[in-house]
Amino acid sequence: MMNFDITDQSAFLKAEAFETLRLVIDPELHVNIVDLGLVYDVKIDETEKLINVAMTLSSSYCPMGESILNAAKNCLEKHYPVYRTNVDLVWEPVWSYDNITDEGKRQLGLEK
Amino acid sequence: MTTHKQKAGVYAVTVTHYVTAAICFGALAGMIAFSGSAFTGHYFQPRILAITHMAALGWGTCIIFGAYYQLVTVILETELYSVKLAWLSWAMLLPGTVSLVYAFWEFTPGIWMQIGALLLLVSIITFTLNIYLTATKAGKQTIQEDFIFSACLCLCFTAMIGSALVFNFTGAFLLQGQLHYLRLHAHLGLACWFLLTVIGVSSKLVPMFLVSSYQNRRVLQASYYLIISALVLFLVDSYIFGLNIKTYFIAIIGIAGIACYLYFIYKCIRTRIRKQIDxxxxxxxxxxxxxxxxxxxxxxxxxxxxxxxxxxxxxxxxxxxxxxxxxxxxxxxxxxxxxxxxxxxxxxxxxxxxxxxxxxxxxxxxxxxxxxxxxxxxxxxxxxxxxxxxDSALLIRIGSVALLLTAATYLINVFIMIxxxxxxxxxx
Known part of the structure; x- marks a missing residue:
């Protein structure tokens, strides 16, 4: 779960960009990447007009990995045309079941 | 962003293999439908030989070749060494299969059977070379790589013994009877090529598709060494002594290896995050x-x-x-x-x-x-x-019709996708 500092001037945009990433759906699991807990951090650099996303994948060999990363980049570039987007793939901390939100678990049929 | 990207041209060669295999599956279903009575007799007869080779080569091997070209980035974590070698392999696999299957169906053990066998042998060696060079490029050794490369080597040996059997039809030079070598040929193909391939590929894909965190390499290593030991022992022992009391013990070693693999799959299913199985x-x-x-x-x-x-x-x-x-x-x-x-x-x-x-x-x-x-x-x-x-002709006929329907629906869906x-x- 990401934290937002309300004293940070870009906090609203950061929260909005994070929510926008819910539009990116994992093609195999049919759950968005935010509820899967794949998005670790979103940073806004107002001087460079740059959105930096740190995210992971559920498996390091995921054949759809490139597609998911591209989709995240495409999504933010489309919704924030003034900003450039950079997506960093990170493997620390390792993604696990605990990263999935309650909504994600509900969609995966893990919790009623 | 750093994930393994596909080489240009991999899509075309992969899809071509899938389509070829789907058409061969349709042909296979047709061949079975026209050969009902063959399934109540001896397995060493023209129709069964033709059907077996269409199933093993045109259907199973062709689609596995295509899938490998796509999945090397996932399984070996690097891109395919050469798309041209992949095309070359396919260009020999298809006519080789058609020629061999036709020659078996008509049972004309002459030039067409021999050309088919040689084309298939070269196709398989080309494929193995491509996979070997891809694995070499990857650099890191994984248990999946051991399974896959062992499977490819076994396929080469299967094709070599198969070619020797084909040439032995016209000029007998093998030391023992055809059926003796046929047993080795069949087990190298079925147990070595298909089994090792399935374990190598599925041990990466099943945890991924089920989103399972289970990653016990030692179970897979135990499976690998037990299965390889059983296969080597079976090939040597049955070549020298035929099937005997020792074969039971060799089978137990092999089954223990398979049990390790099935335990791995079971643990993946138990620890899966994705509960709905499609x-x-x-x-x-x-x-x-x-x-x-x-x-x-x-x-x-x-x-x-x-x-x-x-x-x-x-x-x-x-x-x-x-x-x-x-x-x-x-x-x-x-x-x-x-x-x-x-x-x-x-x-x-x-x-x-x-x-x-x-x-x-x-x-x-x-x-x-x-x-x-x-x-x-x-x-x-x-x-x-x-x-x-x-030995029921009616049940065999019902089964044949059901297989035709299976092949027709499968073929339509493959074409809808491509x-x-x-x-x-x-x-x-």
Whole structure:
């Protein structure tokens, strides 16, 4: 779960960009990447007009990995045309079941 | 962003292999429909030889070659060494299979059979070289790589023995009878090529598709060494002594290796995050049950062979049908829908994904056809296998019709996927 500092001037945009990433759906699991807990951090650099996303994948060999990363980049570039987007793939901390939100678990049929 | 990207041209060569295999599956279903009576006799006869080679080469091996070209980035974590070598291999695999199968069907053990065997041998060596050079490029050694490369080497040996058998038809030079070498040829192909390939690939894909965190390499290593030991012992022992009391112990070693692999799959299923198992994965899980049913035949074959009872011929035929038309076919019928839609989806939608609403990979085929295919295949398995077991022409005929329906629905779905046109719904 990401934290937002309300004293940070870009906090609203950061929260909005994070929510926008819910539009990116994992093609195999049919759950968005935010509820899967794949998005670790979103940073806004107002001087460079740059959105930096740190995210992971559920498996390091995921054949759809490139597609998911591209989709995240495409999504933010489309919704924030003034900003450039950079997506960093990170493997620390390792993604696990605990990263999935309650909504994600509900969609995966893990919790009623 | 750093993930392993596909080399340009891999899509075309992969899809070509899938289409070739789907057409061969249609032809195979037709051949079986016209050969009902052949399944109640001896397995060493022209129709059965033609059907077996169409199933093993045109269907199973062709689609595995295509899938390998796509999946090397996932399994070996590097890109394919050469697309040209992949095309060269396909260009020899197809005419080689057609030529060999035709020569077996008509049983003309002359030039066409020999050309077919040689084309297949060169095709398989080219494929193995491509995979070896890809693995060398990857640099890091994984248990999956051990399984896959051992499988490729076994396929080369299978093709070499097969070619020797073909040439032995016209000028006998082998030291022992055809049936003796046929046993080695069949087990190198079935147990070594298909089994090691299935374990190597599925041990990476099953945890991924089920989103399981289970990653016990030691279970897979134990499986690898037990299966390889059993295969080497079986090949050496049965070449020198034929089937004997020691074969039981060798079979136990092999089954222990398979049990380790099945334990790995079981743990993946138990620890999976994705609770709903879709139809393609159910097909794959059915294949493991059919594989178990095939293993059950082994002690019967050894027992009846040693007792000089003709039932060993019936059980050997059923064993082959369960493994080739049950286990391998079920696995392919399921995994096609876990690989091909994604391959096509990436081609059509990767650049659009995130910008507009696109179909998902599972929207690229007709689920209703897949359900009919699954049902028809289940009818085939039950009816055909029991038909062969109890020598019933009616059950064999029902099974053949069900297989034709399976092949027709499968073929239509494959063409729906590869002829897919890019479409989007609305803006995100």
């Amino acid at each position: 139809l393609p994965m159910k097909h794959s899980l059915l294949s493991f049950i059919l594989f178990g049913a095939g293993i059950v035949c082994i002690p019967f074959i050894i027992y009846y062979y040693r007792a000089n009872n003709q039932l060993n011929i019936r059980y050997t035929l059923i064993y082959g049908i369960i493994l080739l038309m049950g286990w391998i076919t079920s696995l392919i019928l399921g995994q096609t829908f876990k690989t091909l839609p994604f391959i096509v989806w990436v081609r059509h939608y990767e650049y659009l994904s995130g910008k507009v609403k696109t179909p998902m990979p599972s929207d690229l085929y007709k689920n209703s056809l897949l359900r009919i295919q699954s049902l028809a295949f289940a009818v085939f398995c039950v009816s055909f296998i029991f038909g062969c077991l109890v 002829l897919h046109k890019t479409r989007t719904y609305d803006e995100l």
